[in-house]
Amino acid sequence: MRLMRSAEELFIERGIDAVSMREINRHAGQRNASSVHYHFATRAKLLEALIDWRMPPVDARRLEMVELCKAAPAAEKPRRLTEAIVLPLAETMFAQDPPNHWIRLHARIYETGSFDFSAVFHGKGYDKGLLAVRMLQAELSPELPQLIRDQRLMFAIRMSVYTLADWLRGVIRMQSLIPVDDLNIFLGNLLDVLHAGLYAPVTPFAVPAGAWRGAAGQIAG
Numbered sequence: 001m002r003l004m005r006s007a008e009e010l011f012i013e014r015g016i017d018a019v020s021m022r023e024i025n026r027h028a029g030q031r032n033a034s035s036v037h038y039h040f041a042t043r044a045k046l047l048e049a050l051i052d053w054r055m056p057p058v059d060a061r062r063l064e065m066v067e068l069c070k071a072a073p074a075a076e077k078p079r080r081l082t083e084a085i086v087l088p089l090a091e092t093m094f095a096q097d098p099p100n101h102w103i104r105l106h107a108r109i110y111e112t113g114s115f116d117f118s119a120v121f122h123g124k125g126y127d128k129g130l131l132a133v134r135m136l137q138a139e140l141s142p143e144l145p146q147l148i149r150d151q152r153l154m155f156a157i158r159m160s161v162y163t164l165a166d167w168l169r170g171v172i173r174m175q176s177l178i179p180v181d182d183l184n185i186f187l188g189n190l191l192d193v194l195h196a197g198l199y200a201p202v203t204p205f206a207v208p209a210g211a212w213r214g215a216a217g218q219i220a221g
Helices: 002-014 021-027 035-040 043-071 074-094 102-111 117-123 128-140 146-169 172-176 183-199
Strands: none
Touching: 002 021, 002 035, 002 043, 002 102, 021 035, 021 043, 035 043, 043 074, 043 102, 043 117, 043 128, 074 102, 074 128, 074 146, 074 183, 102 146, 128 146, 146 183
């Protein structure tokens, strides 16, 4: 566990790709220079172990909240479903003994291109909560195409992770000059924004031809 906590701390502080296995071993105070390699073999396996540690309670909580949403009055279900997306993540912030750093680690995972988070997330069944959200989302907004619903669910998850990570890093006030000291207001506002986005009508939009080009120099779309 000491190796995992050290890895989590260093990954959060510097980014996943910037941390070596040797540094993790040294940070954990291991006398055996090969301890981390012995237990995890690779950085990807170590990161997978961290996900195995942090992700199951989040998924279980999300499933629980989806069931509560199903039992709620019809008028309350859209908001309850938004809460089922965000609050299982936000609740990890409240753990103190020991602290839970999943939000900031999750944000770091999103930043790296060297690790296939999707393969672990879906391959190990940590997507059960989001799949339940997806099914209920389809019932609550049948007028929206499935592609639109799926993209909006992705937006909601990623926005939640990055926004909550920024709160925890304490950078929002410094970078935006907007007061963010009250967590109740902050979370409530985040829920309002995501709720509005999940159920907004679709407005057609087209990027002007030639206005943006992808990495290969081809016009996107």
